Protein backbone atom coordinates (compact mmCIF):
# COMPACT_ATOMS: atom_id res chain seq x y z
CA UNK A 192 0.00 0.00 0.00
CA UNK A 193 1.37 3.45 -0.95
CA UNK A 194 2.32 5.70 1.97
CA UNK A 195 -0.16 8.46 2.82
CA UNK A 196 1.36 11.92 3.29
CA UNK A 197 -0.99 14.46 4.81
CA UNK A 198 -0.07 18.13 4.69
CA UNK A 199 -2.01 20.69 6.69
CA UNK A 200 -1.22 23.97 8.38
CA UNK A 201 -2.58 22.78 11.75
CA UNK A 202 -1.16 19.53 13.13
CA UNK A 203 -2.16 17.94 16.44
CA UNK A 204 1.10 16.65 17.83
CA UNK A 205 0.88 13.63 20.14
CA UNK A 206 2.31 15.75 22.97
CA UNK A 207 -0.68 18.07 22.95
CA UNK A 208 -3.07 17.01 25.67
CA UNK A 209 -5.50 19.91 25.35
CA UNK A 210 -8.65 19.48 23.26
CA UNK A 211 -8.26 20.73 19.72
CA UNK A 212 -11.05 23.07 18.84
CA UNK A 213 -11.17 22.63 15.09
CA UNK A 214 -12.65 19.95 12.86
CA UNK A 215 -9.68 19.58 10.53
CA UNK A 216 -7.16 18.60 13.21
CA UNK A 217 -9.69 16.30 14.91
CA UNK A 218 -10.59 14.59 11.61
CA UNK A 219 -7.04 14.13 10.35
CA UNK A 220 -5.80 12.70 13.62
CA UNK A 221 -8.55 10.10 13.36
CA UNK A 222 -7.89 9.41 9.67
CA UNK A 223 -4.12 8.95 10.08
CA UNK A 224 -4.33 7.10 13.40
CA UNK A 225 -5.82 4.09 11.63
CA UNK A 226 -3.73 3.96 8.45
CA UNK A 227 -0.46 5.54 9.58
CA UNK A 228 1.77 7.71 7.37
CA UNK A 229 3.48 11.10 7.40
CA UNK A 230 1.76 14.23 8.77
CA UNK A 231 3.54 17.39 7.70
CA UNK A 232 2.67 20.92 8.77
CA UNK A 233 3.42 23.99 10.84
CA UNK A 234 5.00 23.37 14.26
CA UNK A 235 3.04 26.25 15.82
CA UNK A 236 6.39 28.01 16.42
CA UNK A 237 8.04 31.00 14.75
CA UNK A 238 11.70 32.03 14.55
CA UNK A 239 13.33 34.85 12.58
CA UNK A 240 14.93 33.38 9.43
CA UNK A 241 13.54 29.88 10.21
CA UNK A 242 15.34 27.08 8.36
CA UNK A 243 13.70 24.71 5.87
CA UNK A 244 14.60 21.73 8.10
CA UNK A 245 11.47 20.26 9.68
CA UNK A 246 11.55 18.63 13.11
CA UNK A 247 10.91 14.93 12.40
CA UNK A 248 9.75 12.36 14.97
CA UNK A 249 7.55 9.29 15.18
CA UNK A 250 4.64 8.48 17.46
CA UNK A 251 2.74 5.20 16.99
CA UNK A 252 1.99 4.77 13.30
CA UNK A 253 2.43 8.44 12.44
CA UNK A 254 5.67 10.19 11.47
CA UNK A 255 5.47 13.92 12.05
CA UNK A 256 7.36 16.59 10.10
CA UNK A 257 6.89 19.99 11.74
CA UNK A 258 8.15 23.17 10.17
CA UNK A 259 8.92 26.43 11.97
CA UNK A 260 8.09 29.66 10.14
CA UNK A 261 9.53 33.15 10.06
CA UNK A 262 7.23 35.33 12.23
CA UNK A 263 6.43 37.91 9.54
CA UNK A 264 5.76 35.21 6.93
CA UNK A 265 3.58 33.33 9.40
CA UNK A 266 1.53 36.47 10.14
CA UNK A 267 1.06 37.32 6.46
CA UNK A 268 0.14 33.71 5.72
CA UNK A 269 -2.18 32.80 8.61
CA UNK A 270 -3.72 35.99 10.02
CA UNK A 271 -3.22 37.83 6.71
CA UNK A 272 -4.13 35.99 3.53
CA UNK A 273 -5.60 32.73 4.93
CA UNK A 274 -7.78 34.16 7.68
CA UNK A 275 -8.07 37.84 6.69
CA UNK A 276 -8.78 37.22 2.97
CA UNK A 277 -9.77 33.64 2.09
CA UNK A 278 -11.73 32.73 5.24
CA UNK A 279 -14.21 35.67 5.07
CA UNK A 280 -14.41 35.36 1.25
CA UNK A 281 -15.29 31.65 1.36
CA UNK A 282 -17.82 32.32 4.14
CA UNK A 283 -19.58 35.00 2.03
CA UNK A 284 -18.47 37.90 4.27
CA UNK A 285 -17.22 40.35 1.65
CA UNK A 286 -17.38 43.24 4.11
CA UNK A 287 -14.70 41.55 6.22
CA UNK A 288 -12.29 40.66 3.39
CA UNK A 289 -8.99 42.52 3.39
CA UNK A 290 -6.64 42.13 0.46
CA UNK A 291 -3.03 43.25 0.87
CA UNK A 292 -0.35 42.38 -1.65
CA UNK A 293 2.17 41.84 1.17
CA UNK A 294 -0.12 39.13 2.64
CA UNK A 295 -0.53 37.44 -0.74
CA UNK A 296 3.26 37.43 -1.17
CA UNK A 297 3.77 36.04 2.36
CA UNK A 298 1.16 33.35 1.66
CA UNK A 299 3.04 32.24 -1.43
CA UNK A 300 6.41 32.36 0.37
CA UNK A 301 5.11 30.04 3.11
CA UNK A 302 3.80 27.59 0.50
CA UNK A 303 7.18 27.65 -1.25
CA UNK A 304 8.92 27.08 2.12
CA UNK A 305 6.58 24.11 2.81
CA UNK A 306 7.37 22.61 -0.62
CA UNK A 307 11.16 22.93 -0.20
CA UNK A 308 11.03 21.31 3.24
CA UNK A 309 8.65 18.53 2.21
CA UNK A 310 10.24 17.49 -1.10
CA UNK A 311 13.27 15.65 0.41
CA UNK A 312 10.89 13.56 2.55
CA UNK A 313 8.79 12.36 -0.42
CA UNK A 314 8.97 9.06 -2.32
CA UNK A 315 7.66 8.96 -5.92
CA UNK A 316 4.78 6.59 -5.14
CA UNK A 317 3.54 8.46 -2.03
CA UNK A 318 -0.04 9.68 -2.05
CA UNK A 319 0.11 13.36 -1.09
CA UNK A 320 -3.07 14.81 0.38
CA UNK A 321 -3.02 18.56 1.05
CA UNK A 322 -5.64 20.12 3.33
CA UNK A 323 -7.29 23.47 3.25
CA UNK A 324 -7.09 27.03 2.08
CA UNK A 325 -3.77 27.76 3.79
CA UNK A 326 -2.00 25.54 1.25
CA UNK A 327 -3.74 25.95 -2.13
CA UNK A 328 -0.45 26.81 -3.97
CA UNK A 329 1.48 23.85 -2.51
CA UNK A 330 1.04 21.58 -5.55
CA UNK A 331 2.26 24.37 -7.89
CA UNK A 332 5.37 24.77 -5.73
CA UNK A 333 6.03 21.01 -5.60
CA UNK A 334 5.58 20.73 -9.39
CA UNK A 335 8.05 23.61 -9.91
CA UNK A 336 10.57 21.57 -7.91
CA UNK A 337 9.97 18.60 -10.19
CA UNK A 338 7.55 16.41 -8.19
CA UNK A 339 5.32 14.47 -10.60
CA UNK A 340 3.43 12.11 -8.26
CA UNK A 341 -0.25 12.16 -7.32
CA UNK A 342 -1.37 15.18 -5.26
CA UNK A 343 -4.89 15.73 -3.97
CA UNK A 344 -6.40 18.75 -2.24
CA UNK A 345 -9.37 18.94 0.13
CA UNK A 346 -11.04 22.27 0.85
CA UNK A 347 -12.72 22.07 4.28
CA UNK A 348 -14.64 25.35 3.99
CA UNK A 349 -17.32 26.46 1.48
CA UNK A 350 -16.37 27.35 -2.09
CA UNK A 351 -18.19 30.62 -2.90
CA UNK A 352 -20.25 31.25 -6.02
CA UNK A 353 -18.47 33.14 -8.84
CA UNK A 354 -20.21 36.44 -7.97
CA UNK A 355 -18.43 36.36 -4.60
CA UNK A 356 -15.22 34.62 -5.66
CA UNK A 357 -14.54 37.20 -8.39
CA UNK A 358 -13.97 39.90 -5.73
CA UNK A 359 -10.64 38.26 -4.99
CA UNK A 360 -7.91 40.01 -7.00
CA UNK A 361 -5.92 36.72 -7.10
CA UNK A 362 -8.94 34.60 -8.22
CA UNK A 363 -7.43 33.30 -11.46
CA UNK A 364 -4.00 32.57 -9.95
CA UNK A 365 -5.54 30.44 -7.17
CA UNK A 366 -7.57 28.37 -9.62
CA UNK A 367 -4.45 27.85 -11.72
CA UNK A 368 -2.87 26.56 -8.49
CA UNK A 369 -5.80 24.19 -7.97
CA UNK A 370 -5.28 22.82 -11.49
CA UNK A 371 -1.87 21.46 -10.40
CA UNK A 372 -3.64 18.88 -8.22
CA UNK A 373 -4.97 15.63 -9.64
CA UNK A 374 -8.09 15.68 -7.49
CA UNK A 375 -9.80 18.62 -5.77
CA UNK A 376 -12.30 17.64 -3.06
CA UNK A 377 -15.00 19.93 -1.70
CA UNK A 378 -17.56 19.35 1.05
CA UNK A 379 -20.84 19.57 -0.90
CA UNK A 380 -22.33 19.34 -4.39
CA UNK A 381 -23.21 23.04 -4.30
CA UNK A 382 -19.55 23.89 -3.60
CA UNK A 383 -18.61 21.75 -6.62
CA UNK A 384 -21.16 23.55 -8.81
CA UNK A 385 -19.81 26.94 -7.68
CA UNK A 386 -16.19 26.07 -8.56
CA UNK A 387 -17.04 24.39 -11.89
CA UNK A 388 -19.21 27.33 -12.93
CA UNK A 389 -16.30 29.69 -12.30
CA UNK A 390 -13.87 27.43 -14.19
CA UNK A 391 -16.05 27.10 -17.26
CA UNK A 392 -17.31 30.68 -17.41
CA UNK A 393 -14.31 32.74 -16.25
CA UNK A 394 -11.12 30.87 -17.20
CA UNK A 395 -12.42 28.85 -20.14
CA UNK A 396 -11.83 25.46 -18.60
CA UNK A 397 -13.41 22.45 -20.34
CA UNK A 398 -15.70 20.29 -18.26
CA UNK A 399 -16.64 16.66 -18.72
CA UNK A 400 -19.19 14.60 -16.75
CA UNK A 401 -18.01 13.45 -13.33
CA UNK A 402 -16.29 16.78 -12.58
CA UNK A 403 -13.33 16.25 -14.95
CA UNK A 404 -11.71 19.52 -16.00
CA UNK A 405 -9.20 20.45 -18.67
CA UNK A 406 -7.54 23.79 -18.00
CA UNK A 407 -4.68 24.66 -20.36
CA UNK A 408 -2.29 21.69 -20.29
CA UNK A 409 -3.70 20.30 -17.02
CA UNK A 410 -6.40 17.69 -16.47
CA UNK A 411 -7.86 17.25 -13.00
CA UNK A 412 -11.09 16.36 -11.25
CA UNK A 413 -13.39 18.26 -8.85
CA UNK A 414 -15.84 16.28 -6.69
CA UNK A 415 -17.72 16.35 -3.37
CA UNK A 416 -16.48 14.29 -0.40
CA UNK A 417 -18.55 15.27 2.65
CA UNK A 418 -16.41 14.69 5.73
CA UNK A 419 -17.63 12.44 8.56
CA UNK A 420 -16.68 11.59 12.13
CA UNK A 421 -15.38 8.51 13.93
CA UNK A 422 -18.95 7.49 14.77
CA UNK A 423 -18.05 4.31 16.67
CA UNK A 424 -15.59 6.10 18.93
CA UNK A 425 -18.11 8.84 19.65
CA UNK A 426 -20.88 6.36 20.47
CA UNK A 427 -18.43 4.59 22.76
CA UNK A 428 -17.36 7.82 24.50
CA UNK A 429 -20.97 8.83 25.01
CA UNK A 430 -21.90 5.41 26.47
CA UNK A 431 -18.85 5.47 28.73
CA UNK A 432 -19.85 8.91 29.99
CA UNK A 433 -23.10 7.59 31.45
CA UNK A 434 -22.72 7.46 35.21
CA UNK A 435 -19.32 9.23 35.10
CA UNK A 436 -18.44 11.86 37.72
CA UNK A 437 -18.65 14.60 35.07
CA UNK A 438 -22.11 13.50 33.94
CA UNK A 439 -23.32 13.34 37.54
CA UNK A 440 -22.07 16.88 38.22
CA UNK A 441 -23.72 18.13 35.05
CA UNK A 442 -27.07 16.52 35.93
CA UNK A 443 -26.90 17.84 39.47
CA UNK A 444 -26.23 21.38 38.20
CA UNK A 445 -29.21 21.25 35.85
CA UNK A 446 -31.62 20.19 38.61
CA UNK A 447 -34.01 18.53 36.16
CA UNK A 448 -33.96 21.34 33.57
CA UNK A 449 -33.57 20.67 29.85
CA UNK A 450 -30.19 21.54 28.31
CA UNK A 451 -29.57 23.13 24.90
CA UNK A 452 -25.92 22.96 23.84
CA UNK A 453 -23.76 24.78 21.31
CA UNK A 454 -20.08 23.96 20.65
CA UNK A 455 -18.25 26.27 18.24
CA UNK A 456 -14.90 27.96 17.90
CA UNK A 457 -15.39 31.64 18.69
CA UNK A 458 -15.73 32.52 15.00
CA UNK A 459 -17.98 35.01 13.20
CA UNK A 460 -18.96 32.28 10.70
CA UNK A 461 -20.70 30.30 13.45
CA UNK A 462 -23.62 32.72 13.95
CA UNK A 463 -23.13 33.01 17.72
CA UNK A 464 -24.74 36.44 18.29
CA UNK A 465 -27.86 35.25 16.44
CA UNK A 466 -27.90 32.04 18.46
CA UNK A 467 -27.76 33.99 21.75
CA UNK A 468 -30.46 36.34 20.48
CA UNK A 469 -32.67 33.36 19.56
CA UNK A 470 -32.35 31.93 23.05
CA UNK A 471 -33.27 35.35 24.49
CA UNK A 472 -36.25 35.47 22.12
CA UNK A 473 -37.41 32.02 23.29
CA UNK A 474 -37.41 33.20 26.91
CA UNK A 475 -39.22 36.40 25.96
CA UNK A 476 -41.93 34.91 23.72
CA UNK A 477 -42.51 31.62 25.57
CA UNK A 478 -42.21 32.55 29.27
CA UNK A 479 -43.22 28.99 30.22
CA UNK A 480 -39.65 27.92 29.32
CA UNK A 481 -38.07 30.29 31.84
CA UNK A 482 -36.40 28.31 34.61
CA UNK A 483 -37.04 25.06 32.71
CA UNK A 484 -34.24 25.20 30.14
CA UNK A 485 -30.55 26.09 30.34
CA UNK A 486 -28.38 26.88 27.36
CA UNK A 487 -24.66 26.06 27.41
CA UNK A 488 -22.39 27.58 24.79
CA UNK A 489 -18.84 26.26 24.61
CA UNK A 490 -16.82 28.70 22.51
CA UNK A 491 -13.04 28.30 22.73
CA UNK A 492 -11.15 31.40 21.66
CA UNK A 493 -9.90 31.15 18.09
CA UNK A 494 -7.58 33.28 15.90
CA UNK A 495 -7.27 36.01 18.54
CA UNK A 496 -4.65 37.72 16.34
CA UNK A 497 -7.38 38.72 13.84
CA UNK A 498 -9.27 41.89 14.92
CA UNK A 499 -12.78 40.66 13.97
CA UNK A 500 -12.41 37.70 16.34
CA UNK A 501 -11.54 39.97 19.26
CA UNK A 502 -14.53 42.24 18.65
CA UNK A 503 -16.85 39.21 18.37
CA UNK A 504 -15.68 38.09 21.81
CA UNK A 505 -16.62 41.46 23.33
CA UNK A 506 -20.00 41.40 21.57
CA UNK A 507 -20.83 37.94 22.93
CA UNK A 508 -19.79 38.80 26.48
CA UNK A 509 -22.19 41.75 26.36
CA UNK A 510 -25.04 39.67 24.91
CA UNK A 511 -24.60 36.82 27.42
CA UNK A 512 -24.51 39.34 30.25
CA UNK A 513 -27.70 41.04 29.10
CA UNK A 514 -29.66 37.75 28.70
CA UNK A 515 -28.57 36.53 32.11
CA UNK A 516 -29.17 39.95 33.66
CA UNK A 517 -32.71 40.04 32.31
CA UNK A 518 -33.90 36.46 32.97
CA UNK A 519 -31.73 34.85 35.69
CA UNK A 520 -33.32 33.74 38.95
CA UNK A 521 -31.47 33.35 42.22
CA UNK A 522 -31.30 29.58 41.49
CA UNK A 523 -31.11 29.59 37.65
CA UNK A 524 -28.62 31.09 35.17
CA UNK A 525 -30.17 30.80 31.67
CA UNK A 526 -26.96 30.95 29.61
CA UNK A 527 -23.68 29.30 30.56
CA UNK A 528 -20.95 30.71 28.34
CA UNK A 529 -17.54 29.02 28.42
CA UNK A 530 -14.52 30.25 26.49
CA UNK A 531 -12.27 27.24 26.88
CA UNK A 532 -11.89 23.98 24.94
CA UNK A 533 -13.02 20.60 26.33
CA UNK A 534 -11.80 17.08 25.64
CA UNK A 535 -13.92 14.79 23.48
CA UNK A 536 -15.03 12.61 26.41
CA UNK A 537 -16.44 15.64 28.21
CA UNK A 538 -18.13 16.90 25.05
CA UNK A 539 -19.70 13.47 24.57
CA UNK A 540 -21.17 13.63 28.10
CA UNK A 541 -22.54 17.12 27.49
CA UNK A 542 -24.01 16.23 24.07
CA UNK A 543 -25.71 13.15 25.50
CA UNK A 544 -27.28 15.14 28.32
CA UNK A 545 -28.55 17.88 26.00
CA UNK A 546 -32.16 17.78 24.78
CA UNK A 547 -31.15 20.14 21.95
CA UNK A 548 -27.96 20.46 19.87
CA UNK A 549 -27.98 23.99 18.48
CA UNK A 550 -25.81 24.53 15.38
CA UNK A 551 -26.39 27.91 13.72
CA UNK A 552 -23.54 28.92 11.37
CA UNK A 553 -24.12 31.65 8.81
CA UNK A 554 -21.89 29.47 6.56
CA UNK A 555 -19.90 26.35 7.38
CA UNK A 556 -17.96 23.87 5.27
CA UNK A 557 -19.43 20.87 7.11
CA UNK A 558 -19.74 21.27 10.91
CA UNK A 559 -18.61 18.11 12.66
CA UNK A 560 -20.25 19.15 15.92
CA UNK A 561 -23.67 18.49 14.32
CA UNK A 562 -22.65 14.89 13.56
CA UNK A 563 -20.99 14.39 16.96
CA UNK A 564 -24.17 15.54 18.72
CA UNK A 565 -26.19 12.93 16.80
CA UNK A 566 -23.68 10.13 17.50
CA UNK A 567 -23.68 10.86 21.25
CA UNK A 568 -27.47 10.52 21.73
CA UNK A 569 -29.23 7.81 23.71
CA UNK A 570 -31.17 5.88 21.01
CA UNK A 571 -34.05 5.32 23.45
CA UNK A 572 -34.41 9.00 24.33
CA UNK A 573 -32.54 11.10 21.75
CA UNK A 574 -32.32 14.88 21.66
CA UNK A 575 -33.14 17.12 18.69
CA UNK A 576 -30.58 18.59 16.30
CA UNK A 577 -31.45 22.17 15.33
CA UNK A 578 -29.30 22.93 12.29
CA UNK A 579 -28.58 25.88 10.02
CA UNK A 580 -29.46 25.51 6.37
CA UNK A 581 -26.03 27.04 5.61
CA UNK A 582 -23.93 24.26 7.19
CA UNK A 583 -22.59 21.61 4.80
CA UNK A 584 -23.97 18.98 7.21
CA UNK A 585 -27.54 19.92 6.23
CA UNK A 586 -27.31 17.81 3.04
CA UNK A 587 -27.06 14.64 5.16
CA UNK A 588 -28.95 15.56 8.36
CA UNK A 589 -32.48 15.28 6.98
CA UNK A 590 -33.86 14.55 10.47
CA UNK A 591 -32.75 17.92 11.87
CA UNK A 592 -35.02 20.89 12.46
CA UNK A 593 -33.62 23.15 9.76
CA UNK A 594 -33.37 26.84 10.58
CA UNK A 595 -32.28 30.05 8.88
CA UNK A 596 -29.75 31.65 11.27
CA UNK A 597 -30.62 35.15 10.03
CA UNK A 598 -34.20 34.61 11.27
CA UNK A 599 -33.92 35.00 15.05
CA UNK A 600 -37.65 34.55 15.71
CA UNK A 601 -37.74 31.47 13.48
CA UNK A 602 -34.86 29.97 15.47
CA UNK A 603 -36.65 30.68 18.76
CA UNK A 604 -39.73 28.93 17.38
CA UNK A 605 -37.61 25.90 16.42
CA UNK A 606 -36.22 25.78 19.98
CA UNK A 607 -39.79 25.84 21.32
CA UNK A 608 -40.78 23.02 18.92
CA UNK A 609 -37.71 20.98 19.90
CA UNK A 610 -38.46 21.34 23.62
CA UNK A 611 -42.01 20.03 23.09
CA UNK A 612 -41.22 17.34 20.52
CA UNK A 613 -42.75 13.93 21.36
CA UNK A 614 -40.43 10.97 21.90
CA UNK A 615 -41.58 9.10 18.79
CA UNK A 616 -40.77 12.02 16.47
CA UNK A 617 -37.41 12.54 18.18
CA UNK A 618 -36.54 8.89 17.60
CA UNK A 619 -37.54 8.99 13.93
CA UNK A 620 -35.56 12.15 13.24
CA UNK A 621 -32.52 10.87 15.14
CA UNK A 622 -32.58 7.54 13.24
CA UNK A 623 -32.50 9.34 9.89
CA UNK A 624 -29.50 11.42 11.00
CA UNK A 625 -27.70 8.53 12.65
CA UNK A 626 -27.94 6.37 9.50
CA UNK A 627 -25.88 9.01 7.68
CA UNK A 628 -23.40 9.49 10.54
CA UNK A 629 -22.79 5.73 10.64
CA UNK A 630 -22.57 5.19 6.90
CA UNK A 631 -20.28 8.13 6.07
CA UNK A 632 -17.57 8.00 8.72
CA UNK A 633 -14.18 9.68 8.75
CA UNK A 634 -12.62 6.37 7.65
CA UNK A 635 -15.02 6.09 4.73
CA UNK A 636 -14.25 9.69 3.76
CA UNK A 637 -10.53 9.06 3.88
CA UNK A 638 -10.65 5.83 1.87
CA UNK A 639 -13.06 7.29 -0.69
CA UNK A 640 -10.86 10.32 -1.38
CA UNK A 641 -7.60 8.34 -1.48
CA UNK A 642 -8.96 5.64 -3.80
CA UNK A 643 -10.29 8.27 -6.23
CA UNK A 644 -7.00 10.20 -6.05
CA UNK A 645 -5.13 7.04 -6.98
CA UNK A 646 -7.16 6.71 -10.20
CA UNK A 647 -8.08 10.36 -10.88
CA UNK A 648 -6.53 10.71 -14.34
CA UNK A 649 -7.00 7.15 -15.53
CA UNK A 650 -10.78 7.44 -15.50
CA UNK A 651 -11.00 10.88 -17.17
CA UNK A 652 -13.30 10.89 -20.22
CA UNK A 653 -12.66 13.16 -23.19
CA UNK A 654 -13.68 16.74 -22.42
CA UNK A 655 -16.97 18.01 -23.82
CA UNK A 656 -16.80 20.32 -26.81
CA UNK A 657 -16.84 24.00 -25.67
CA UNK A 658 -20.46 24.68 -26.78
CA UNK A 659 -21.72 22.35 -24.01
CA UNK A 660 -19.56 23.74 -21.22
CA UNK A 661 -21.92 26.27 -19.58
CA UNK A 662 -24.87 23.86 -19.42
CA UNK A 663 -22.74 21.18 -17.70
CA UNK A 664 -21.59 23.60 -14.98
Ligand SMILES: O=P(O)(O)OC[C@H]1O[C@H](O[C@H]2O[C@H](CO)[C@@H](O)[C@H](O)[C@H]2O)[C@H](O)[C@@H](O)[C@@H]1O
Pocket residue numbers: 201212213214215216218323324347348418493494555556557558559
Ligand atom coordinates in the same frame (compact mmCIF):
# COMPACT_ATOMS: atom_id res chain seq x y z
O1 LIG B 1 -6.64 26.02 12.60
P1 LIG B 1 -7.52 27.11 13.16
O2 LIG B 1 -7.30 28.43 12.50
O3 LIG B 1 -7.46 27.16 14.66
O4 LIG B 1 -9.05 26.74 12.84
C1 LIG B 1 -9.60 25.46 13.06
C2 LIG B 1 -10.05 24.79 11.76
O5 LIG B 1 -11.22 25.47 11.30
C3 LIG B 1 -11.74 25.12 10.02
O6 LIG B 1 -12.42 23.85 10.02
C4 LIG B 1 -13.16 23.37 8.89
O7 LIG B 1 -12.99 21.97 8.78
C5 LIG B 1 -13.98 21.13 9.37
C6 LIG B 1 -13.64 19.69 9.02
O8 LIG B 1 -13.73 19.46 7.62
C7 LIG B 1 -15.37 21.50 8.88
O9 LIG B 1 -16.36 20.67 9.50
C8 LIG B 1 -15.65 22.96 9.24
O10 LIG B 1 -16.91 23.34 8.69
C9 LIG B 1 -14.56 23.89 8.69
O11 LIG B 1 -14.76 25.19 9.24
C10 LIG B 1 -10.63 25.20 8.99
O12 LIG B 1 -11.12 24.85 7.72
C11 LIG B 1 -9.41 24.37 9.39
O13 LIG B 1 -8.37 24.53 8.44
C12 LIG B 1 -8.93 24.87 10.74
O14 LIG B 1 -7.82 24.09 11.18
Ligand SMILES: O=c1ccn([C@@H]2O[C@H](COP(=O)(O)OP(=O)(O)O)[C@@H](O)[C@H]2O)c(=O)[nH]1
Pocket residue numbers: 210211212213214215217454455456489491531532533534535538557558559560561563
Ligand atom coordinates in the same frame (compact mmCIF):
# COMPACT_ATOMS: atom_id res chain seq x y z
O1 LIG C 1 -13.93 22.50 23.22
C1 LIG C 1 -13.93 21.95 22.12
C2 LIG C 1 -14.64 22.49 21.02
C3 LIG C 1 -14.59 21.81 19.83
N1 LIG C 1 -13.89 20.66 19.71
C4 LIG C 1 -13.91 19.91 18.45
O2 LIG C 1 -13.61 20.77 17.36
C5 LIG C 1 -14.28 20.30 16.19
C6 LIG C 1 -15.02 21.46 15.53
O3 LIG C 1 -15.25 21.08 14.21
P1 LIG C 1 -16.36 21.74 13.30
O4 LIG C 1 -16.32 21.03 12.01
O5 LIG C 1 -17.68 21.72 13.99
O6 LIG C 1 -15.95 23.27 13.12
P2 LIG C 1 -14.53 24.02 12.84
O7 LIG C 1 -14.07 24.50 14.17
O8 LIG C 1 -13.60 23.02 12.24
O9 LIG C 1 -14.87 25.15 11.94
C7 LIG C 1 -15.23 19.19 16.63
O10 LIG C 1 -14.67 17.93 16.33
C8 LIG C 1 -15.31 19.39 18.13
O11 LIG C 1 -15.56 18.22 18.88
C9 LIG C 1 -13.19 20.12 20.77
O12 LIG C 1 -12.56 19.07 20.67
N2 LIG C 1 -13.24 20.78 21.96
